[in-house]
Amino acid sequence: xxxxxxxxxxxxxxxxxxxxxxxxxxxxxxxxxxVRARLAGSLPSPERGLSVFHLGHSLxxxxxxxxxxxxxxxxxxxxxxxxxxATLKGHWGDAxxxxxxxxxxxxxxxxxxEAVSSGEYDALILxxxxxxxxxxxxxxxxxYLSLWVKEAVAARxxxxxxxxxxxxxxxxxxxxxxxxxxxxxxxxxxxxxxxxLSDLPETANIHLIPAGQxxxxxxxxxxxxxxVGNVADRSDLFARTADGSIDPIHLNDLGNYLVALVHYTVLxxxxxxxxxxxxxxxxxxxxxxxxxxxxxxxxxVAFDVVRAGGFSGIAA
Numbered sequence: 001x002x003x004x005x006x007x008x009x010x011x012x013x014x015x016x017x018x019x020x021x022x023x024x025x026x027x028x029x030x031x032x033x034x035v036r037a038r039l040a041g042s043l044p045s046p047e048r049g050l051s052v053f054h055l056g057h058s059l060x061x062x063x064x065x066x067x068x069x070x071x072x073x074x075x076x077x078x079x080x081x082x083x084x085x086a087t088l089k090g091h092w093g094d095a096x097x098x099x100x101x102x103x104x105x106x107x108x109x110x111x112x113x114e115a116v117s118s119g120e121y122d123a124l125i126l127x128x129x130x131x132x133x134x135x136x137x138x139x140x141x142x143x144y145l146s147l148w149v150k151e152a153v154a155a156r157x158x159x160x161x162x163x164x165x166x167x168x169x170x171x172x173x174x175x176x177x178x179x180x181x182x183x184x185x186x187x188x189x190x191x192x193x194x195x196x197l198s199d200l201p202e203t204a205n206i207h208l209i210p211a212g213q214x215x216x217x218x219x220x221x222x223x224x225x226x227x228v229g230n231v232a233d234r235s236d237l238f239a240r241t242a243d244g245s246i247d248p249i250h251l252n253d254l255g256n257y258l259v260a261l262v263h264y265t266v267l268x269x270x271x272x273x274x275x276x277x278x279x280x281x282x283x284x285x286x287x288x289x290x291x292x293x294x295x296x297x298x299x300x301v302a303f304d305v306v307r308a309g310g311f312s313g314i315a316a
Contacts, residue, residue: 035197038202045314051123053125055127058084059250080108080109081104081112082109092144113151126148136187141192143196150200160267163192181216184210211263217304218258258298277298
């Protein structure tokens with residue numbers, strides 16, 4: 001094949017790739033190390049409760065933000081827009097969102113585009129669909145992450161932007177812990193945050209809320225000890241279906257409490273050790289509380305992992 005034909009073939013493949021959402025396969029994404037370097041600085045620690053907007057799906061849910069609000073300093077308030085397995089592209093309006101009316105039938109709902117463009121929120125927390133590699137392949141995650149950030153910064157230059165790192169199915173064939181370990185650099189930092197940050201000015205950063213990393217660290221410590229308090233192993237963090245089997249992706253009250261601690265630590269730059277652990281769900285009913293020793297370990301792990309990560313905007 002001569003050079004002209006080879007170049008034509010490459011150009012044709014690239015054109016198809018862009019049209020089908022596979023452009024990221026043909027270009028080398030920024031390295032995870034370069035993303036870490038860009039996010040290494042710390043933000044000023046908040047001196048009051050923040051106004052927060054949560055954008056996402058059922059791994060945000062209604063209860064986790066309600067728990068966060070009970071842990072946060074006075075003045076914290078929030079709204080959200082959710083959907084079933086919703087993508088950043090769907091929330092932008094360029095793809096369908098399943099379950100929209102059902103998921104947003106509550107007093108904390110606010111239209112995302114209206115909320116972000118209002119400039120009324122101190123912090124915007126963006127959540128991409130699960131599974132993350134499918135979101136990257138088929139739903140232009142990096143592009144839509146950039147679009148959300150640009151809209152938020154245009155409305156309020158000092159807004160704090162966060163990407164909520166989630167997880168995948170507990171029964172993943174590649175191994176749940178293995179995937180959490182590997183996917184951080186491979187997908188979350190290099191292929192999602194990396195291209196988005198490259199498309200933004202240096203003054204606009206997207207810090208990470210490393211919920212997946214905290215879940216993995218907590219599970220390792222619990223299982224190495226043969227259980228801690230009322231958590232015997234990873235399954236005790238996950239919800240149950242109607243027939244009593246484990247829901248492999250959605251957390252129960254204990255898991256939501258742990259994720260709320262991660263959000264608290266990132267947003268407020270504070271050690272959560274000693275915070276209350278008997279909280280209410282969004283509907284006002286008592287949540288199943290972690291035992292005192294379980295809560296203590298959750299709090300310690302959340303603080304240690306967030307601080308050690310170096311990509312959440314808080315000082316190590």
